Amino acid sequence: xxxxxxxxxxxxxxxxxxxxxxxxxxxxxxxxxxxxxxxxxxxxxxxxxxxxxxxxxxxxxxxxxxxxxxxxxxxxxxxxxxxxxxxxxxxxxxxxxxxxxxxxxxxxxxxxxxxxxxxxxxxxxxxxxxxxxxxxxxxxxxxxxxxxxxxxxxxxxxxxxxxxxxxxxxxxxxxxxxxxxxxxxxxxxxxxxxxxxxxxxxxxxxxxxxxxxxxxxxxxxxxxxxxxxxxxxxxxxxxxxxxxxxxxxxxxxxxxxxxxxxxxxxxxxxxxxxxxxxxxxxxxxxxxxxxxxxxxxxxxxxxxxxxxxxxxxxxxxxxxxxxxxxxxxxxxxxxxxxxxxxxxxxxxxxxxxxxxxxxxxxxxxxxx
Amino acid sequence: xxxxxxxxxxxxxxxxxxxxxxxxxxxxxxxxxxxxxxxxxxxxxxxxxxxxxxxxxxxxxxxxxxxxxxxxxxxxxxxxxxxxxxxxxxxxxxxxxxxxxxxxxxxxxxxxxxxxxxxxxxxxxxxxxxxxxxxxxxxxxxxxxxxxxxxxxxxxxxxxxxxxxxxxxxxxxxxxxxxxxxxxxxxxxxxxxxxxxxxxxxxxxxxxxxxxxxxxxxxxxxxxxxxxxxxxxxxxxxxxxxxxxxxxxxxxxxxxxxxxxxxxxxxxxxxxxxxxxxxxxxxxxxxxxxxxxxxxxxxxxxxxxxxxxxxxxxxxxxxxxxxxxxxxxxxxxxxxxxxxxxxxxxxxxxxxxxxxxxxxxxxxxxxxxxxxxxxxxxxxxxxxxxxxxx
Numbered sequence: 221x222x223x224x225x226x227x228x229x230x231x232x233x234x235x236x237x238x239x240x241x242x243x244x245x246x247x248x249x250x251x252x253x254x255x256x257x258x259x260x261x262x263x264x265x266x267x268x269x270x271x272x273x274x275x276x277x278x279x280x281x282x283x284x285x286x287x288x289x290x291x292x293x294x295x296x297x298x299x300x301x302x303x304x305x306x307x308x309x310x311x312x313x314x315x316x317x318x319x320x321x322x323x324x325x326x327x328x329x330x331x332x333x334x335x336x337x338x339x340x341x342x343x344x345x346x347x348x349x350x351x352x353x354x355x356x357x358x359x360x361x362x363x364x365x366x367x368x369x370x371x372x373x374x375x376x377x378x379x380x381x382x383x384x385x386x387x388x389x390x391x392x393x394x395x396x397x398x399x400x401x402x403x404x405x406x407x408x409x410x411x412x413x414x415x416x417x418x419x420x421x422x423x424x425x426x427x428x429x430x431x432x433x434x435x436x437x438x439x440x441x442x443x444x445x446x447x448x449x450x451x452x453x454x455x456x457x458x459x460x461x462x463x464x465x466x467x468x469x470x471x472x473x474x475x476x477x478x479x480x481x482x483x484x485x486x487x488x489x490x491x492x493x494x495x496x497x498x499x500x501x502x503x504x505x506x507x508x509x510x511x512x513x514x515x516x517x518x519x520x521x522x523x524x525x526x527x528x529x530x531x532x533x534x535x536x537x538x539x540x541x542x543x544x545x546x547x548x549x550x551x552x553x554x555x556x557x558x559x560x561x562x563x564x565x566x567x568x569x570x571x572x573x574x575x576x577x578x579x580x581x582x583x584x585x586x587x588x
Numbered sequence: 589x590x591x592x593x594x595x596x597x598x599x600x601x602x603x604x605x606x607x608x609x610x611x612x613x614x615x616x617x618x619x620x621x622x623x624x625x626x627x628x629x630x631x632x633x634x635x636x637x638x639x640x641x642x643x644x645x646x647x648x649x650x651x652x653x654x655x656x657x658x659x660x661x662x663x664x665x666x667x668x669x670x671x672x673x674x675x676x677x678x679x680x681x682x683x684x685x686x687x688x689x690x691x692x693x694x695x696x697x698x699x700x701x702x703x704x705x706x707x708x709x710x711x712x713x714x715x716x717x718x719x720x721x722x723x724x725x726x727x728x729x730x731x732x733x734x735x736x737x738x739x740x741x742x743x744x745x746x747x748x749x750x751x752x753x754x755x756x757x758x759x760x761x762x763x764x765x766x767x768x769x770x771x772x773x774x775x776x777x778x779x780x781x782x783x784x785x786x787x788x789x790x791x792x793x794x795x796x797x798x799x800x801x802x803x804x805x806x807x808x809x810x811x812x813x814x815x816x817x818x819x820x821x822x823x824x825x826x827x828x829x830x831x832x833x834x835x836x837x838x839x840x841x842x843x844x845x846x847x848x849x850x851x852x853x854x855x856x857x858x859x860x861x862x863x864x865x866x867x868x869x870x871x872x873x874x875x876x877x878x879x880x881x882x883x884x885x886x887x888x889x890x891x892x893x894x895x896x897x898x899x900x901x902x903x904x905x906x907x908x909x910x911x912x913x914x915x916x917x918x919x920x921x922x923x924x925x926x927x928x929x930x931x932x933x934x935x936x937x938x939x940x941x942x943x944x945x946x947x948x949x950x951x952x953x954x955x956x957x958x959x960x961x962x963x964x965x966x967x968x969x970x971x972x973x974x975x976x977x978x
Contacts, residue, residue, distance in 0.1 A: 229716070229720070233713045233716055233717055236705075236709040236710070236712060236713035237697075237702065237705070237709070237710065237713050241702070241704050241705040241706070241709070347699040347700045347701075347703060348703060350847075351844075351847055351848065352847075352848060352850055384852075398848060399756075401834060402756065402757070402830060402831050402834050404834075405831070405833050405834035405837055406757065406831035406832070406833045406834050407833055548757065548759055548831075549759035549760075549762075552625075552626055552759065552760055552832055553626050553762075553764060
């Protein structure tokens, strides 16, 4: 009898913490896989939830490809705050909008800074939101979330697997909600997000949006993104094409290991960047590739790459943004050093930057 | 009360470690980084130093009368009224610590795991489990800890290693070469809650066999050194993953970092969150020990030494703890309570009381020399291990 008493008490205690109070069967939930935050008229926020349909989820579980039905639908809400927009979206459905399965959160590049800040603040406070969900910037949230991939698969799943695949992309541009939070609160670094566009053939991810004070101030082109990716350690399958006399030379599979040396010279920062790059020769049409010629190709490639990297860093300096985070250590350990120049952003804008590239082609293929 | 049950030196060390680990592990090292800034590492090392020194100081108090709990021998040195006052303060602080720890974990559970479960259900479940752990007194409590304590500790280290891949702010781990005294002291002060609780040695020490007490002291100190290493590792991981400025804004930095650990393909892919739940075991141990201590401080004053009375006091203390925890509306007033009331009170108690008792004992021994037998062994009241006397 006493033994049974213990069992009953034990089960009761487990019952208290089982979470059954908030349990809702999955068929009564709207599991949002993608979430979009965009601007709405009258300075309001538009919140769009991408909800997989039953056939979308079934196709997912079976692992099959195309489906005749749409694999998802959208629910929208508009409000002065994120909470209002969420409430309005919730009112449009009889099921519980659930954010625990969100794979991708998209922010419009046209989102006003206050709205962006509100969104980030709410996501930080939401205990149920998975902070490892991917965060992206996009020119049009509605267009992005409405894009149905031709494969019929769920967009959120495609994007999540794409970001999670280290060998699928030229640059590893994956950013999470957590990264957004750390970049916002930590000083000496600016937030950047991958720019995700809805192209005619699906998603396009090869650009970077750099933020300053909750507003994207710089959208880098794909070549610029790749060049900056070398400095940030993000580019692992880079390409480089340059003229060599009358012909083109193309390199591929470029991978860089960046090294920085920081100093304070003449009242401003001096940043020396060294890139150790390895790669393969993809196209070379000009005669036999002897060791001196190969060395000359490498030297030409080093110069070209250094020029590209210097150019993109100069653009960052002009925009007063530092997504690399060169100044983080200084801001933490020597916060008074920038007093004369203002913030680190100002100091970075006045910094002298030198770029040195050491490039080795370790694969020239089966042709001399 | 009931036949005395002895505990081994290992159990003693484990109980001492369990008496503080469940309290500050969730919000550590926010206050440290917030107040010490780049000198946080020095602040943490200073904190380790004072904790080890304070524990050694408490052992010196224990050695005054190694076979008796504090409030059984304190009247020899202090007036009865003052002893009662100290006992009352001790009980109040035990309950206060239990309330803060319980409320904190309840809010954490509600934020991350059980958003719609009422707080009374969360806190109630933990209090009832703590009562059950303490129901059969100290020996089963120690054995329970032996079983459950190592798993969360080892898993925490494993999760910490998995976090290395997410470290983006490694620069913040570097120690400053130019030490600022005031921020370092402030950091060590505001983070001192990390070791609150080890003063339960005043009740536990006599439960160790006399010939094993020196060993138990050594084990407890080594356990604290290992705990310091554990906290240092946690500090490095959390700071490196969150960055110093963000860390200072997060309510529960260690939990936020653990949430990032995601192992695809594993049945429980959010392994970091599982570890946080397992840290609940540390909280349970903390609560059970507090309740046990409250009763052992209270019962001698009422002259009751029987098991039914022990259990009655246990349930009363638990009900008080639960009621007070539920009366705290949110984490913001709780943090304020911790920083403005609990922190100065506990720090003053942990550091001030042993010094006061040792001074009072020295004064009393001067006025009334110890028995001849003790003089023959060379003991001069202070600082000698009991094992020499028995």
